[in-house]
Amino acid sequence: MNNNILVTGGAGYIGSHACKALQRAGYTPITFDNLETGWAEVVKFGPFEKGDLRDRARLDDVFDRWKPKAVMHFAALSQVGEAVRDPGKYWSANIGGAVTLLQAMADHSCRDIVFSSTCATYGDQDGVLLDEATPQRPINAYGASKRAIEDMISDFGATYGLNSVIFRYFNVAGADPEGEIGEFHTPETHLIPILLDVASGERDKVTIFGTDYPTPDGTCIRDYVHVSDLVDAHVAGVHWLEAGKGNRVFCLGSSRGFSVREVIAEAQEVTASQIRTEIGPRRGGDAARLVSGSVAAARDLGWQPARSTLSQMIEDAWRVHQTLQHPGKRAS
Numbered sequence: 001m002n003n004n005i006l007v008t009g010g011a012g013y014i015g016s017h018a019c020k021a022l023q024r025a026g027y028t029p030i031t032f033d034n035l036e037t038g039w040a041e042v043v044k045f046g047p048f049e050k051g052d053l054r055d056r057a058r059l060d061d062v063f064d065r066w067k068p069k070a071v072m073h074f075a076a077l078s079q080v081g082e083a084v085r086d087p088g089k090y091w092s093a094n095i096g097g098a099v100t101l102l103q104a105m106a107d108h109s110c111r112d113i114v115f116s117s118t119c120a121t122y123g124d125q126d127g128v129l130l131d132e133a134t135p136q137r138p139i140n141a142y143g144a145s146k147r148a149i150e151d152m153i154s155d156f157g158a159t160y161g162l163n164s165v166i167f168r169y170f171n172v173a174g175a176d177p178e179g180e181i182g183e184f185h186t187p188e189t190h191l192i193p194i195l196l197d198v199a200s201g202e203r204d205k206v207t208i209f210g211t212d213y214p215t216p217d218g219t220c221i222r223d224y225v226h227v228s229d230l231v232d233a234h235v236a237g238v239h240w241l242e243a244g245k246g247n248r249v250f251c252l253g254s255s256r257g258f259s260v261r262e263v264i265a266e267a268q269e270v271t272a273s274q275i276r277t278e279i280g281p282r283r284g285g286d287a288a289r290l291v292s293g294s295v296a297a298a299r300d301l302g303w304q305p306a307r308s309t310l311s312q313m314i315e316d317a318w319r320v321h322q323t324l325q326h327p328g329k330r331a332s
């Protein structure tokens with residue numbers, strides 16, 4: 001049996017870090033990506049197959065040639081604001097991609113999948129800590145499409161014997177501690193990279209999306225987890241499936257919540273810069289508070305986040321921000 005793992009979305013932020021972790025763990029990550037939001041420049045840890053998940057013939061070709069023993073499925077559209085503005089785009093891309101991939105897996109007898117779900121599947125839950133048993137009530141098309149894919153995976157499991165580890169991540173942040181890759185989105189919509197753009201003078205200011213949430217300082221609270229810790233859990237997920245331990249869902253967060261204002265304060269501290277802010281209206285689709293209360297990944301997967309303090313995540317992201325050229329900014 002080969003050690004090939006098909007990594008959909010391997011040219012993206014989390015997928016590229018996962019490829020590095022997989023290579024280090026002795027696997028060969030085969031990146032499959034259409035580069036819609038990713039970059040060929042970050043595919044450094046294994047072969048690259050350019051293609052769109054909705055292209056079944058292209059997937060068949062890749063499954064035939066590489067015969068992956070498992071799939072890590074990261075490829076998706078994943079911006080909350082855009083999903084509210086254009087829900088059809090999210091349903092079409094995320095569901096279309098997933099159903100084509102799962103059918104190809106079934107037809108090529110590839111039985112193990114690790115899937116990127118999200119705490120955005122929970123919606124607004126009135127401040128409760130979230131875990132695997134919390135009912136999922138998504139409030140935007142992004143979260144709804146991810147919950148639907150969880151259901152799809154379960155149906156394919158029942159019919160074709162597909163085995164799955166589903167990870168519901170909280171907010172992923174930071175960058176490769178060795179500085180080889182980082183978070184490169186264009187346009188950037190995520191809070192921490194935007195703060196670093198302001199700190200470095202590439203942006204004028206950050207807009208705080210709403211100060212009237214039912215939280216202590218009125219801004220949204222999120223649970224941030226380091227991308228290198230997150231991808232370690234994915235390697236553990238592959239080991240879990242290899243050991244035949246069955247289908248599981250795990251939340252991946254740090255179990256600590258930080259408001260937008262707290263993240264801004266920490267970014268100012270780490271970068272030793274004044275970060276100019278303005279107050280804007282709420283962004284559609286945002287829940288007030290999303291914080292993990294789960295212990296399952298620590299208990300059952302042996303997952304111990306090592307770098308998921310807010311300061312460490314911003315420090316690692318800041319180092320890469322200062323040393324690596326953003327592939328999308330090269331031409332501009």
Ligand SMILES: NC(=O)c1ccc[n+]([C@@H]2O[C@H](COP(=O)([O-])OP(=O)(O)OC[C@H]3O[C@@H](n4cnc5c(N)ncnc54)[C@H](O)[C@@H]3O)[C@@H](O)[C@H]2O)c1
Binds near residue numbers: 036073078119
């Ligand atoms: N970043 C976070 O905080 C976060 C939190 C929870 C869940 N997630 C999930 O993790 C996954 C990765 O997120 P990311 O932040 O790395 O995003 P990203 O946009 O950097 O990466 C996604 C990659 O998938 C590719 N892709 C998209 N649609 C495709 C298609 N139809 N065919 C082939 N390739 C396609 C893109 O080109 C890109 O390289 C997503 O599924 C996202 O929903 C992310």
Ligand SMILES: O=c1ccn([C@@H]2O[C@H](COP(=O)(O)OP(=O)(O)O[C@H]3O[C@H](CO)[C@H](O)[C@H](O)[C@H]3O)[C@@H](O)[C@H]2O)c(=O)[nH]1
Binds near residue numbers: 206207209210260
């Ligand atoms: O310019 C900005 C950008 C963000 N925010 C706020 O900062 C918080 C974090 O926003 P991000 O855009 O960084 O992250 P999201 O919480 O929207 O989404 C991220 O985490 C989710 C899980 O919570 C998803 O899965 C999604 O894929 C991933 O992008 C939110 O309250 C948002 O409103 C601002 O105030 N100003």
